[in-house]
Amino acid sequence: MPELPEVQTTVSNLKNKIVGLRIVDVWVDTPQLIKKPSWVEFKKQTKGAKIEKISRRGKNILIYLDSRFKIQDSRILLIHQKLTGRLLYGTWIMKHGAWTPIQKVPVEEKANQYIHLLFFLSNGKMLALSDLRKLAKVILGPAEEILNLKDIKKLGPEPLEKSFNVEKFIKTLRQAQDKRKIKEVLMDQEIIAGIGNVYSDEILWQAKIHPFKPARRLGSKELKDLYQALKDVLEKAVKLRGTDIRRVYQREGELCFRCGTKIKRIKIGGRSAHFCPKCQRI
DNA sequence: CGATTCCCCTGATAGC
């Protein structure tokens, strides 16, 4: 599932491809993905708009559209991919009721089968939102309004920014005085933006901290280790272009790469946590 | 207010 590194990779890839292009038409088959505005309005406001910039905040993709014809302010198209949403760039043609890619795609790339929203671009190519489970979220609105949505405004700091130093990290966690399990805290977007189920497991494995350890009980060495692990894991994942590193996630029953103990899986508020019972202590 | 549960979705898998 796309977390910070995957979203960052998507944004980096799209940047040199779609910025400067115009949206000449839009197509949808699952309008409920668009939370705001109505499909009719959405189409009216995106058709003809020029893509000015694309960025990321937390796990959200922000596509800035220009103020065309001076009849509206510049807008932002916010896309949250949730579990299975994918933003693809390429060319597809409608064949037997399904969008089929013209370009070569890896056989395992199933995303092409679940295209639900398409932007036709001025260079003849397309920007597609694919989503197997249809849980993705798309919102369009004036830039200021979008940036003031809870989705963006309530987000915690960006963990890869230079200003997110160890002091700030420790302060953030201490301020929270969190009774919650550290894994929950790491995944809380209001504490730190962009970390989800995969990377929280990986970070805790690297830091050798048990996912159930209450956040407020972390000692200063643990906090420093956790900070270092968080930076290392995310930076490495971004460098690897989001091919999520999996040293514990979904490796239940397999052996820990550090000590050979069997990886365990436990439930934590409807989500699963994977960890090494020997390396990671409470 | 905090903690828990449900809901949105559908492919994969387990159970009968």
Place this chain on the structure above:
DNA sequence: TGCTATCAGGGGAATC
């Protein structure tokens, strides 16, 4: 074989 039940999971809403 073929059906049905369960699960996964980000995040927001409803409920306790």
